[in-house]
Amino acid sequence: MTSDRDWIDIGAAADFSTTPLRRVKAGNVELAVSFRDGEFGAISNACNHAGGPLGDGRVEGDYVICPWHNWKFHRCSGSGEPGFEADRVPAYPVKVEGGRVLVNVEAGSKRSRAPHPPHPLSRKPERAPGPLRLAGISTTAMDGANPRFSGSDHLLDHALKAARDLGAETRMIKLNDLSFRNCEGYYSKAARACTWPCSITQMDADDQMDQVYEALVHWADAIVVATPIRWGAASSLYFKMAERLNCIQNAITIRDQVLIRNKVAGFIIVGGQDNIQAVAGQMLGFFAELGFLFPQFPYVAHSRGWSREDMEANVEIVRGSTELAEGASMLAKRCLDLAADLIARHEAPPSVERGGRKAHALRT
Secondary structure: OOOHHHEEEEEEHHHHOOOOEEEEEEOOEEEEEEEEOOEEEEEEOEOOOOOOEHHHOEEEOOEEEOOOOOOEEEOOOOEEOOOOOOOEOOEOOEEEEOOEEEEEHHHOOOOEOOOOOOOHHHOOOOOOOOOOEEEEEEOOOOOOOOOOOOHHHHHHHHHHHHHHHOOOEEEEEEHHHOOOOOOOOHHHHOHHHOOOOOHHHHHOOOOOOHHHHHHHHHHOOEEEEEEEOEOOEOOHHHHHHHHHOHHHHHHHHHHOOOOOOOOEEEEEEEEOOOOHHHHHHHHHHHHHHHOOEOOOOOEEEEEOOOOOOOHHHHHHHHHHOHHHHHHHHHHHHHHHHHHHHHHHHOOOOOOOOOOOHHHOOOOO
16 A cells, blocks of 8 residues: 655656656666657666666667667566566566656666676686697688688687697687677766676677687687778778677776786788888787787788788788798797797786776776
């Protein structure tokens, strides 16, 4: 049984009827208040998934869609969309008296979460026993049906072969062979909307970025990333991958969770144009922020320079260069040597105090 004191005035009905969805605070309770076909609805503002603000989302039919990851809840009952009804956010009685909208926050329904098995990537990163493991990441883009010679892939092959000769396990990941979506800007909505594992990976079982995440976070002790130079920058596939790797760095920001520990990175950079140091600088800065460490001389590179447009000669130089092949092989060795030293001598700390993101905690 309720009394008049249980009902909280949240505003004029005329104001609420002009917008389909609004975020409102009633007492200490954050609400998502909707209006459609002459009927008001009031549900909790907090989404079940990652706490996204439902009141900042949109209404589609009878459902409020979370602005962070598009989860849907009935705007009046709070139940999940068809097939996911057990995922329910609290719903609250609403009435209109004297032109005012009143909500009874004391009579809200219970929040319920359907059991969702944890994503395989969400397990604790722990190094499995065994030999050293080196992952090669190729960022070369090409028409797979009509392949061409790739200088960066050629040297990456040499690096992986050298690693195998040293007794390491290797894994080649060619981004060109993977089907993975572009980053869709969850971080631009809110830091906490950029989750680990990546929200896209959680929602789309066909997204193959999970292969990169698995290799970097769980499998590899060291990685070598190879890229061509495209107009003075790394390849478009490199940046597509880098944007999706933001969720690894952001885990430090939102929960002080350092996913990359005692892992080493090196780079191979090949192009017909110059700007090698700038490309290397971006890659070093980015992978440092993820938590990777670097051996002395962490990259090998080749470029014909700005004044030459003889790409045929560039290809032949890379293909036939014993120095570049040996350089790539020794890069793999330096990465593995450092990885072995880290594994043998150092325990990864349980957390890294104020590491990453300019050493700032997330301010809320």
